[in-house]
Amino acid sequence: MYNKLLERQLQKYLKEVPENVAELLNVISASYDHFEQDRLMLERSIELNSEELLELNRLQKKSSYELKTLFENIDDVFFSISFPDFQLLQMSPACKNIYGYQVSDFQNNSRLWYESIVEEDKIIFDRNEKAMHTGVAFNIEYRIQHKEGLQRWVETKIKPTLDENNCLIRIDGVTSDITPRKRAEEIIKTTNENLKTSIDRLSEAQQIAHLGSWMLDVKTNTKVFSTEFYKIFESSTSKFAETLEEYLTYFHPDDRQMVSDAFNGAQKDHKPYHYEARLLMKDGSIKNVSANGKCILDHNGELIKMNGTIQDVTDQKKIENAMEKNIVELKKSNSELDKFVYSVSHDLRAPLCSMLGVLEIAEDDTTDPLMIEYLKTLEGSVRKLDGFIADILDYSRNSRIEVRNEEIDFKELLDDIAQNLKYMGNNKRVVDIKINVNNSVPVYCDKTRLNIILNNLVSNAIRYQNSQIPNPFVDIKIDTSDTETDIIIRDNGIGISKEFHDKIFDMFYRVSDESIGSGLGLYIVKEAVTRLNGKIEVQSETGDGCTFIIKIPNSNYLIYL
Amino acid sequence: MNQVPLNPFFKKVLVIDDSETDRFVARRLIQKYEFAEEIVVQESARKALEYIRSLESTPEQLPQFIFLDIRMPEIDGFGFLELYKELPESLKVNCVIMMLSTSLDPEDHQRAESNPYVSKFLNKPLDKEKMEELKQEFSAKKHAA
Numbered sequence: 183m184y185n186k187l188l189e190r191q192l193q194k195y196l197k198e199v200p201e202n203v204a205e206l207l208n209v210i211s212a213s214y215d216h217f218e219q220d221r222l223m224l225e226r227s228i229e230l231n232s233e234e235l236l237e238l239n240r241l242q243k244k245s246s247y248e249l250k251t252l253f254e255n256i257d258d259v260f261f262s263i264s265f266p267d268f269q270l271l272q273m274s275p276a277c278k279n280i281y282g283y284q285v286s287d288f289q290n291n292s293r294l295w296y297e298s299i300v301e302e303d304k305i306i307f308d309r310n311e312k313a314m315h316t317g318v319a320f321n322i323e324y325r326i327q328h329k330e331g332l333q334r335w336v337e338t339k340i341k342p343t344l345d346e347n348n349c350l351i352r353i354d355g356v357t358s359d360i361t362p363r364k365r366a367e368e369i370i371k372t373t374n375e376n377l378k379t380s381i382d383r384l385s386e387a388q389q390i391a392h393l394g395s396w397m398l399d400v401k402t403n404t405k406v407f408s409t410e411f412y413k414i415f416e417s418s419t420s421k422f423a424e425t426l427e428e429y430l431t432y433f434h435p436d437d438r439q440m441v442s443d444a445f446n447g448a449q450k451d452h453k454p455y456h457y458e459a460r461l462l463m464k465d466g467s468i469k470n471v472s473a474n475g476k477c478i479l480d481h482n483g484e485l486i487k488m489n490g491t492i493q494d495v496t497d498q499k500k501i502e503n504a505m506e507k508n509i510v511e512l513k514k515s516n517s518e519l520d521k522f523v524y525s526v527s528h529d530l531r532a533p534l535c536s537m538l539g540v541l542e543i544a545e546d547d548t549t550d551p552l553m554i555e556y557l558k559t560l561e562g563s564v565r566k567l568d569g570f571i572a573d574i575l576d577y578s579r580n581s582r583i584e585v586r587n588e589e590i591d592f593k594e595l596l597d598d599i600a601q602n603l604k605y606m607g608n609n610k611r612v613v614d615i616k617i618n619v620n621n622s623v624p625v626y627c628d629k630t631r632l633n634i635i636l637n638n639l640v641s642n643a644i645r646y647q648n649s650q651i652p653n654p655f656v657d658i659k660i661d662t663s664d665t666e667t668d669i670i671i672r673d674n675g676i677g678i679s680k681e682f683h684d685k686i687f688d689m690f691y692r693v694s695d696e697s698i699g700s701g702l703g704l705y706i707v708k709e710a711v712t713r714l715n716g717k718i719e720v721q722s723e724t725g726d727g728c729t730f731i732i733k734i735p736n737s738n739y740l741i742y743l
Numbered sequence: 744m745n746q747v748p749l750n751p752f753f754k755k756v757l758v759i760d761d762s763e764t765d766r767f768v769a770r771r772l773i774q775k776y777e778f779a780e781e782i783v784v785q786e787s788a789r790k791a792l793e794y795i796r797s798l799e800s801t802p803e804q805l806p807q808f809i810f811l812d813i814r815m816p817e818i819d820g821f822g823f824l825e826l827y828k829e830l831p832e833s834l835k836v837n838c839v840i841m842m843l844s845t846s847l848d849p850e851d852h853q854r855a856e857s858n859p860y861v862s863k864f865l866n867k868p869l870d871k872e873k874m875e876e877l878k879q880e881f882s883a884k885k886h887a888a
Contacts (some may be wrong), residue, residue: 524848528814531845532762532867539768539868546775546871575847630849 259357261288261295265350270295280336280359282329300325300333310340314353317344323360335364385409392494400449400485414471414494416463434460434468445475452477452485458495470499516582527575534568566698573702576634580710587626587737592619592660595629599637606644613644613673614655623662626737631710636669638703639730643673645698648725662736666716669732678722686720752878753779757806759791759823760784760843761815769810769869776874779808788815788823795827795834807837808881810869811861813844813851820844824858835860839881843867 253260253274259281262271270292273285281288281298288294299307303324313320319341325333340355385408388394394411398404405423412422415432423429426445430438437459444455454476461469475490541561545554600615636658643656651674659670678686678693685691687708690701711718716734756779758769766784773782783806785791791809798804813820820842827835842855845867855864865873 524846524851528844528846528848531847532814533764535845535867536762536764536768539772539870540764542868542870543768543771543775572847 257358260355261357262352262354263295264352268293268296271352280328280334280357281326298326300327314340314342315344315348315350317342317348317350323364334359334361336360389413393491394493395489395491397487397489399487411492414469414492415461432461434462436460441473444473448475448477448488449485452479452483468496469494470496519582520579523575523578527571530571531568534564534571537564538568566700570700570702573700573706576638577702577706577709580631580634580706580713583630585628585631585713585737588629590621590625590627590629590632592621592625592662593617595632596636596658596660599633599640603637603641603644606641611647611654613647614653615640616655616657618658619660621660621662623664623736625662625667627667627734628714631714634710635707635732636671638707639671642699642703643671643675643728646673646675646728648674648676648727650725664736666736667734669734670729671732672727672729674727677724677726677728678720679724680722683720683722687718752777752881753806753808755779755781755783755804755806756808756810757791757794758782758784758810759788759815759820760810760812761786762812765812765867765869772869772871772874776871776878778874778878788818788820788826791823792826792830795830799831799834802833802836805834805836805838807839809838809840810843811840813842813846813855821854821858824860827860841865841877843869 256274257276257279258274259276260272260274261277262273263269264271270288273288273295275285277288278284281295283294283298291297296304296307306322306324310320310322319339321337321339323335323337326336328334336357337360338355338357340353342350342353345351388408388410392410392414394414395408396411397406407422412418415422417423417432423432426442430442433441440457441459444457447453448455454474456472456474458470458472461471463469471492472495473490473492475488477485478487478489480486538561541557541564545557545561548554548557596617596619600617603615604612640656640658644654647654654674656671656673656675659668659672661668661670682693686693686704689705691705692699692701708718711732711734714734716732718730718732720728720730722728756773758766758773760766760769763786766786770782770784773779783794785794795805811820811823818826824840827840839862840860842861842864844851844855844864846852852864855861
């Protein structure tokens with residue numbers, strides 16, 4: 183190269199045609215000098231350039247190292263992929279943290295980075311294909327499947343690179359783990375959703391119950407009312423009850439003082455309050471409301487907040503009032519009917535009793551056997567009529583009067599019955615009434631109904647005694663236990679044939695023409711037993727006496743159930 | 744008189760009943776079983792009260808025993824007892840009141856038995872057995888008096 187330069191320098195001088203050799207030599211020498219100068223300059227310049235180059239090279243090496251350190255130590259994953267062959271060009275070691283795979287794993291399977299994207303999130307990548315091919319940078323968030331199986335949320339910033347023909351040749355990206363952020367976001371989202379659901383449910387419940395709620399911050403005098411609250415007051419949400427005075431105007435004038443007292447009282451004594459009041463609506467209609475309120479105190483016992491509810495109970499109130507009215511009317515008509523029944527029964531029985539009184543005097547005052555027979559027949563008929571009236575009274579009382587439980591002294595009850603029935607049967611023999619009571623457990627029952635049951639069964643035993651058998655008796659056995667009372671009434675009377683057993687408890691059923699009762703007695707007994715939740719059965723054969731077995735559950739036992 | 748005669752049982756018995764038949768029966772039974780020396784019958788509570796008041800100056804003529812019917816027009820048996828309560832004590836001493844009725848209303852029984860002036864409630868009709876029971880029951884009292 184130097185020789186060529188020298189040669190060219192020589193030719194340049196030679197073209198100027200030197201006259202002689204000496205001059206030629208001078209020319210050669212001069213051109214050599216020039217050449218030498220040029221060469222030195224060139225050398226110098228080369229020397230300088232290489233120093234710079236070295237420096238440059240050093241700098242480049244340094245920054246490359248720094249870049250490499252960064253590349254290898256940063257938490258985020260740097261990666262490059264070539265297109266269209268989809269080959270992984272590089273990936274930073276942080277992939278171990280995010281994916282659980284080593285760089286080598288990605289190198290061995292160039293599609294691993296794509297395969298690790300959660301199946302349903304691959305579409306996020308695909309959706310940005312257009313952006314990729316136009317070279318626009320973009321950010322995407324998607325889930326990846328960690329090697330250990332867990333899913334992770336990642337965010338990737340992608341910068342596509344196009345060639346001169348606008349064909350995608352590679353993408354470079356940074357992938358960061360955003361799982362904690364996503365989790366937090368999800369928790370917030372779930373919490374928000376739950377909160378919204380709760381609020382919706384609360385609102386729905388308030389709507390169903392026609393119940394509104396309010397809260398007052400005493401310190402700031404801010405009030406919060408629920409939607410249903412406004413609805414009850416038929417007021418717009420923007421302007422409502424700035425002051426207590428204004429709030430009171432919604433109430434019936436007669437109730438305002440009470441509402442005001444309840445509210446102010448609670449503010450003073452910090453105790454919860456309850457009141458029922460009427461709202462006077464704009465159209466003049468009345469709404470019944472039931473209100474509750476309470477105070478919230480801070481740790482110093484100072485009032486900070488008050489909250490409460492108000493419920494529209496107009497419909498309930500209407501039903502309640504109607505029911506109350508019905509009950510009052512029912513009670514009145516029941517008691518009137520009761521009085522009526524007693525009154526009628528008295529008015530019917532009074533002349534019969536007068537007749538019995540006169541009959542007895544007449545029987546006593548005559549010795550004529552025929553006359554005595556007439557009078558006895560008359561007396562029998564009068565007593566039958568009297569018994570019938572008493573039966574109807576029993577029936578009426580049993581069907582209407584509520585069961586009233588009291589402690590029963592069976593001995594006393596039966597002694598009274600025996601005493602009352604002592605003179606029954608008159609011309610017949612005296613029936614021996616045997617009473618056997620085991621009243622070891624206190625029994626709570628309806629005395630009136632027990633009396634109806636026992637009185638009817640014992641009087642039947644006396645009425646239907648067997649004249650063929652000496653020593654007629656009726657044996658009454660009562661056995662009390664924790665759960666029930668067993669009553670067994672056994673006689674040695676005429677008995678009842680089995681074929682009639684399922685009919686004897688029917689209304690107005692009489693076994694034969696010889697039956698002297700009204701046909702109501704056993705029907706009433708059965709009804710009364712039923713009202714006491716008990717059971718009655720009969721065991722009997724014609725001519726072989728009669729046994730009635732009654733089982734009545736104890737009402738005190740029922741209470742414990 | 745030093746010796747108290749056993750018969751008749753009471754000196755004077757007052758029967759208050761609106762039913763003529765019942766007054767008749769009572770009068771006849773009282774006579775027959777020598778329950779009282781003298782029988783006064785009144786057809787209403789008002790008349791009975793007037794009668795008792797009329798004896799204020801002659802207390803020895805006051806009845807010692809009253810048969811009182813419950814159901815009567817105008818003033819019933821309980822109404823009579825209310826007014827009887829207001830009478831001066833001197834008109835009420837040593838007098839037994841028996842309530843007599845055909846009423847089966849337990850409320851009537853209860854009211855009668857809880858009244859301090861009423862010693863007993865009896866179901867109508869009055870008859871031989873009841874008269875004898877009464878005599879037995881009050882003989883001790885009679886002797887004491």
